[in-house]
Amino acid sequence: MRMLASLLKSCVKRGRLRIVDANGKQHEFGSGYDGPEVFIRFHDPKLHWKLVLHPELAAAEAYMDGTLTLEEGTTCLDFIDLFFVNPAPEGLYPLQEQITRVWNKLSRFHEKALVSKTKRHVQHHYDLSTDLYRLFLDEGLNYSCAYYNSPEDTLEEAQAAKLDHLLAKLNIEPDMRILEIGGGWGSLAMHMGRAGADVTSLNVSGEQIAIAEQRVASAGLDRKVRFVKQDYREFTGKFDRIVSVGMMEHVGVGNYDGYFGKVRDCLKPDGYAVIHSIGRMAPPGTTGPFILKYIFPGGYCPALSEVMxxxxxxxxxxxxxxxxxxxxYYTLKAWRERFEANRDKIAELYDERFCRMWEFYLCACEISFLHGNNMVFQLMLSLERDAVPIVRDFIVDNEKDLREKASKIRKTA
Known part of the structure; x- marks a missing residue:
């Protein structure tokens, strides 16, 4: 514990961290000001060394396995927040820095090597029971960043606004052919179908497609929307518009030319694409070891420099x-709160270890969008310079029209 205590003393300056180690001895770090109060307990002496050598993964696994417990009202969000507001200073511990550099190099290589397994990795996450997602997503099962006109918006309002925002950018005209790369449970495809488009939606998750097809049939949109279980790299065709939401994160390091090459090859000369993805405002990096191992194998959120x-x-x-x-951040906060409210039901679907794993995942992502370098970007891409209106006011005008139509529908309902 001595080496871990030395590291924590140098690192934790804001807030306060109290630890009862595996030998029952209590330690305290931090000023107690301008940060969360966190109290944790270790139940395995090996954890002291694991946290020195690989802190992020070791902490997550210890929380999942119960060898690290949160005490006296400390939440998982508090625990993760403490280390985001107290980033480790440069040169803190040479051995740990060497281990981190080796990990980053291996991780980058590993992420490139996993490109061929993209389909299996997507299924690893999205073929979980839809009953799980129903317990923390909005009614439309939108599993991507919502669009908040105000932090006070409900999740349902923000996800509806996100669909309208994308539809406004697509500037759809009747009978346009639209390709969706990564269709989820079908909400955006249905929204585009209602706007008059003929939609082809690609997905490799059989679980999602089955639900999406049921929803489309119930809405009477089966003539406008079709779902294809196929990897985007294997698909061919020409379309007026292409839209891809939350898909680029699964493309993998080193495969962006293939992804954008497919977008280019599937666009008609006067068409354009709208791409929505998580990214980072920092230079290229690596996916955190916990997320890579347990949540999104092969996943990576690119820097804009890599994309451009x-x-x-x-x-x-x-x-x-x-x-x-x-x-x-607002989206993940809403998901995390709904997940916590339905934790007992989720434990019945899976188990307590799964709940702790997903709790750690949602909390870590929420905090990373508040204090870290993550953000979301939306790009509009075309083959020709004049495929998109030259003034972006059309997006605002289209959104206004969509809101007015929705208001009229609600009044007549």
Missing amino acids: QSIERLGLWVCDTEILRLHY
Whole structure:
């Protein structure tokens, strides 16, 4: 515990961390000001060394397995928040820095090597029971960043606004052919179908497609929307619009040319694409070891520099860029609160270890969008410079029209 205590003394300056180690001895770190109060207990002496050598993964696994417990009202969110507001200073511990550098290099190589397994990795996460997702997502099962006009918006309002925002950018006309890369449970495809488009939605998750097809049939949109269980790399066709929401995170390091090449090849000359993805405002990096091992194997949120280099190589026009900074923080906060409210039901579906794993995942992501370098970007890409209206006011005008139509529908309902 001595080496871990030395590290924590140098690191924890804001807030306060109290630890009861595996030998029953209590330690305290931090000023107690400008940060959360956190009290934890270790139940395994080996954890002291594991936290020195690989703190992020070891802490997550210890929480999942119960060898690290939270005491006296400390929440998982408090625990993770403490280390986001107290980033480890440079040169804190040479051995740990060497281990981190080796991990980052291996992780980057590993992420590139996993590109061929993308389909299996997507299924690892999205073929979980839809009953799980119903317990913390909105009614439309939108599992991506919502669009908050105000932090006070409900999750349902913000997800509806996100669909309208995307629809406004797509500027749909009747009978346009639209390709959706990564269709989820079908909410965006249905929204586009109601707007008059003919939608082809690609997905590799059989669980999601089955639910999406049921929803489309119930809405009477089966002539406008079809779902195809196929990897985007294997698909061919020409479309007026392409939209991809929450898919780029699964493309994998080193495969952006293939992804944007497929977008380019599937666009008609006067068409354009709207791409929505989690990214980072920092230079290229790696996926955290916990997320990579347990939540999104092969997943990676790219830096804009990586994305733009690929787009430039492929000769696509970037017609519009929008950065959503806090929208995903509000979204994840809503998901985490609903997850906590339904924890008992989720434990019945899976088990307590699964609940702790997903609790750690949701809390870590929420805090990373509040204090870390994550954000969401939306790009509009085209083959020709004039495929998108030259003034972006059309997006605002389209959103206003959509809100007015929705208001009339509610009044007549």
